[in-house]
Every structure is written in C-alpha cells, then in structure tokens.
Amino acid sequence: MADITKHILIPEKWVQSYSDYLYNYTITRVNNDDLAKDLVQETFFAGLKSMKNFQGKASERTWLISILKRKIIDYYRKTNSTKGKAEVRMNFYNDGEREGEWIEERVPNSWSSDTDKGIVNEELKSILESCIDDLPEKYSMVFRMKTIQGFETEEICKELDITASNLWVIIHRARTQLRRCMEDNWFNN
C-alpha cells in the first residue's frame, strides 16, 4: 500500500528538471554564479552517491534541496572559519570605560540633503551591490536573506543554524558596515 505514494529517483532527468530551481535557490544565497553552479553540481553528485539512502518519503525535489542546504551550510561554515573574522570593522568601543559607545571617527556623519533624490539610480545600485559584496561572507549572506529575499528570522536561523540574537548582531554589523561603505562611496561624494 505504501508503494502508491512512494517517490522514486530518476537521476537521468535531474539536470533538466531541477537545475534551474536549485541554481535559483543557491544564487540568492551566495550571489556568485560560478560558486552556485559548483554547489548545484556537487548536490547532484552527492545525490547520486547516496541514492540508496533515499527512502521515498519526500519528493525528489525536496530531497535534493535538503542536500543542497547542507552544501550551502558547509560552504558558509568554511568561509566563516577563515574569511570574515579579520574584516570586521568596529564602530563601538568594545572594552574600557566607554564600552558600547561610538568610537569618535565612526560616529554617523551628516548626509547631504539631496541624497534621497536618486533612490532608483543605476550608480547607486552598483555601489550598493559592491558594498554588500565587500561584507564578510557570513554577513552578506544573512543580510541578503533577511533584507533582499525577505526571509523570516526563524527560517534563516534554522537554515544557518544560528540563534535569533546571533542573527540580529550579524544584521547590525552588516548594516553599520554597509552604511559606512555607502557613506564613503555615495553620500559624501
């Protein structure tokens, strides 16, 4: 009876049926074309390798996505342990009497008043993109998921295996670094 609802794997059709879906899922998280393609490829390979573990409870696509998620998290962990750490630019004193207060040269500057004119502006867009890309990998990933893709906090926490307060600290650091970058490259230009 269980056979009726049991899903089966047809790897010959994977690329044709799922590569766009998996690629799209990946590119919104890593924003690097080559890397996304690699991750999709790795997902298919890992799928082939562990075909015998497929129990047929979930659909083919769901199963592949769960592999891909692991791949993305692995990638995220890898970059997290190397890159990123040294790149954090601090805006606040982190010890001493003034702990938690703005460091003088990091205090928000005034922006010129005509800045809000060009919100839909190609140049602004490209500056924003390069500023997001300049963020440490982990920050840009969380920032993109939360702000650009509009994922729920809970969803991101689950996917990246972090706590909510962890997420807000990352968002906060990403945003303070971003505003600094936008300030240097756009508002005070």
Added chain:
Amino acid sequence: MSKFFISCDETTTICDKNQYNEATFLDKMKLMVHFIICKHCKKYSKQNTFLSKIFGNYAEEQCREQKCMSHKDKEILEEKVKEKL
C-alpha cells in the same frame, strides 16, 4: 530602571531590528530613552530608515530579475551527471 539605559551599540542593534518591525515594545522604549540622551544614535536611526528604503527598492528590483542557469551550463552538467551514473 537601569535596563532602560543601554549603550550605543545595543541601541543601534535594536534600531536595526526595528527596521524589520521585529523590535519588541520594551526594545522600542529603550530606543526612545536612549535617543533623548544621544544625538548620534538618533541620527543613525533616521538614516537607517532611509537606508531601508534603498534596500527595499533594490530588493524589489532583484525579485523582478529571475535568475536561471544557461542552456550551455546545463548541457555540461548533464554530461557530468551521466558520467557518474
């Protein structure tokens, strides 16, 4: 009482959270109290709203561009998967 007096670092963290409408009522109270005594954070908050607007516009634009894999990339991938079968 002292829990209403928070640092600039904490304030800006809450302020960022508030941009996504996820700050609690207590969080917002803390912000208000801090803004009275700190002009830097008040400015940060104001600019933050503006930045959110920019991010929002950018997000909308991104959604419109659905990204896919090219036909050629798919063919290459197809070959590789078949090799492994």
